[in-house]
Amino acid sequence: MTQTSTITIADLHQRVDAIFRKVGLNAQQAGALARVIVAGERDACKSHGIYRIEGALRTVKAGKVKPDAVPELDLNQGSAIVRVDAKGGFANPAFELGLPALAERARALGLAALVINDCSHFSALWPEVEAVTGQGLAALVMCPSYATVAPTGGSKPLLGTNPFAFGWPRPDHAPYVFDFATSVAARGELELHRRAGKPLPEGWAIDADGHPTTDPEAALAGAMLPFGGHKGSAIGTMIELLAGIMIGDLTSPEVLDYLGTTTLAPMHGELIIALSPEAFAAGRPGNPFARAENLFESIVGQGARLPSQRRFAARAKSEAEGIALTAAEMEQLDRLLEKGLDAVT
Amino acid sequence: MTQTSTITIADLHQRVDAIFRKVGLNAQQAGALARVIVAGERDACKSHGIYRIEGALRTVKAGKVKPDAVPELDLNQGSAIVRVDAKGGFANPAFELGLPALAERARALGLAALVINDCSHFSALWPEVEAVTGQGLAALVMCPSYATVAPTGGSKPLLGTNPFAFGWPRPDHAPYVFDFATSVAARGELELHRRAGKPLPEGWAIDADGHPTTDPEAALAGAMLPFGGHKGSAIGTMIELLAGIMIGDLTSPEVLDYLGTTTLAPMHGELIIALSPEAFAAGRPGNPFARAENLFESIVGQGARLPSQRRFAARAKSEAEGIALTAAEMEQLDRLLEKGLDAVT
Structure with a gap:
């Protein structure tokens, strides 16, 4: 039996924040990063929880992110575009800085965009989507990643796993939220199959010569494939264009x-x-939020699921009972706090 | 050997326009509808060409579209949303009316939306995407359709085939454009398989009990499936929310x-x-249009295709040589002009 400890959300935040402060992140960077990592752990979304701390530390150690960056807001008055220059820091404090202006602009104009530039991106998009829906607004969020996905019909990594995320605010419920890679699978899944010595499902990847493969080694040396064939490939390309170029x-x-x-x-x-x-529904019949609930009821009523429901159930449990971590996870947090950047290679 | 006639784009426009005028469409409705139908035929996109005329006439005959509607533009000054009330007419003249204001607003604010309400939608989204890219702007276009697609995990038609379309302007080339259904296949494909007595590919549809089926009859009585599993289902739902509700x-x-x-x-x-x-790239390094060309070269250079290239090749041929129609197609145009609404049931 694995020993587990239960820790409150606030306590876990304090511990993660302390690790980041220890390695030189300023309060703004550390606080924002801790918030998204704790949100992942709280939602039982382990792939975006404390597991991610080491990757952030490695990025600091490699000098590929500025731990003491202070993001700068450009209100860009008279435009529907609000900009934040992350100044080489993490995306998360830049987003937190820009959100109030984005929300105000979207309410005033009907729609608006927040552009974050020069950020070290970390890590899922749903925390940002949910922050926007928390303002009573719908959100479309996207970004590139690393070239690991071949366009459909191609043979070489070019596109990223380019996440595409959306949210719709629900006054009396957790929001409607999806956030998915535009590749068939996340890159981490290939690595997990490799370590387990298990073949990949068909259709996930091609080898370095562009031929379909189920061998994880060959896939890691080749490229992943977009979800949904040419349609996913087109959406991944759109994300390079809009959220990169x-x-x-x-x-x-x-x-x-x-x-x-x-x-x-x-x-x-x-x-x-x-x-x-x-703003969009103004002057038209029906309340958009009430109508959306009818749509969600029709989905759930026929046995289909709304996305993110597993996360929201875990969240409710964590908020009521705290977050359960294994003894190994608690030791890892202690070790990271003690050793700082020496804990990672 | 099938006899074919070659007809210029202008001549075909005049013929299609005359058919619509004959059945009571005003000049604005007829002209806009003829433009998109001729564009489909010009691009060898037969499923959106003159084949569609009868569907439009049936809609007129059923009293489900106002043939003499005059769309109204609401500039909605001070907002990033421009609205056109189609007044129960077709979407196409409403779009043409709203486009200049949309382009002006997007240039001034960085991004803007055109909402078309109360329109009879006809038929692909790419003509609208290309009209926006023709203004040097990127475009995201979406709309619902009829409930024929079950959400992933569900068993009943609820979502439409909900097209999702995007365009990026290319100064010296036809634009980067995609326009696809968020279902695995178009509904017409099911009907074609039924008529041909051919089974459907796996994964296209479920029967009325929610079980996977390859029988076109059972599929038509059941529901189609979204492309890309739960991801396509989520995008289809997003389109109901944004472009419906x-x-x-x-x-x-x-x-x-x-x-x-x-x-x-x-x-x-x-x-x-x-x-x-x-507007989005202002003050940032690099020219977005030149950078996009590099991306497209990387896609094409590895043997992958850009979407819509077959259409653009057909367009170049049609513009140089005219449009080839079969004798049956020419007779159909004559018959529709002669009989008007009596030609359809």
Whole structure:
């Protein structure tokens, strides 16, 4: 039987924050990073929880993120675009800085965009989506990553796993939220199959010669495939265009060139579009929030699921009972706090 | 050997326009409809060409579209949302009316939206995407359709085939454009398999009990499936929310309730978001249009295709040589002009 400890959300935040402060992050960087990591752990989304701390530390150690960056807000008055220059720091404090202006602009104009430039991106998009829906706004969020995905019909890594995320605010419920890679699988899944010595499902990847493969080694040396064939490939390309090139930031191949590895947090930009259902629906029949609930009921009523429900159930449990961590996880937190950057290679 | 006639783009436009005028469409409705039908035929996109005329006439005959509607523009000054009330007419003249204001607003603010309400939607989204890219702007376009697609994990038609379309302007080339259904296949494909007595590919559809089926009859009585599993299902749901509910217009189940059939042009709204690469990239390194060309070269250079290239090749041929129609197609045009609404049931 694995020994587990239960820790409150606030306690876990304090511990993660302390690890980041120890390695030189300023309060703004450390606080924002701790918030998203604790949110992942709280939601039982282990792949975005404390497991991610080491990757952030490695990125600091490699000098590929500025731990003491102070993001700068450009209100860009008279425009529907609000900008934050992350100044080489993590995306998360830059997003927190830009959110109030994005929300205000979207309410005033009906829709608005927040552009984050020069950030080390970390890590899922759903915390940002949920922050926008928390303002009563719908959100479309996207960013590139590292070139690991071949366009459909191609043979070489070019696109990133380019996440595409969306949220719709629900007044009396957790929001409607999805956040997924535009590749068939996440890159970490290939690595997990390799370690387990298990073949990949068909359709996930091609080898270095562009031939379909189920061998994880061959896939890691080759490329992953987009989800949904040419349609997913087109959406991944759209994300390179809008959330890389259009916002004047790196594309996935440029990110990989810059980092030389996929083991560090990627340096690029991010595009967040916020839309006001109240502004769009003004003067039209029906309340958009009530109508959306009817749609969700029709989905759930036929036995289908809304996305993110497993996360929200875990969240409710964590909020009521605290977060359960294994003894090994608690020791890891202690070790990271004690050793700081010496804990990672 | 099939006899074919070659007809210029202008001549075909004149013939299609005359058919629509004959059945009572005003000049604005007829002209806009003829332009998109001729564009489909010109691009060898037969499923959106003159084949569609009868569907439009059936919709007129059923009283489900106002043939003499005059769309109204609401500039909605001070907002990033421009609105056009199609007044129960076709979407196409409403779009043409709203485009200049959308482009002006997107250039001034960085991004803007055009909402079209109360339109009979007809038919692909790429003509609208290309009209926006023709203004030097990127475009995201979406709309619901009729409830024929089950959400992933569900068993009943609820979502539409909900097209999702995107375009990026290319100064010296036809634009980067995709426009696809968020279902695995178009509904017409099921009907074609049924007529041909051919089984459907696996994964296209479920029967009325929610079980996977390859029988076209069972599929038509059941539901189609979204592309890319839960990811496509989520995107289809997003389109119901943004381009149905948010804009205060009908969702796909409401469209089907209103029409009672999938054989007429659907009545709903449409959402067009235009983004200015110049505004987004301002002050950042690199020219977004030149950088995009590098990305496209990397895609094509590894043997992958850019979407819509077959259409653009056909377009170049049609523009140089005219459009080839079979004798049967020419007779159909004559018959439609002669008989008007009596030619359809």
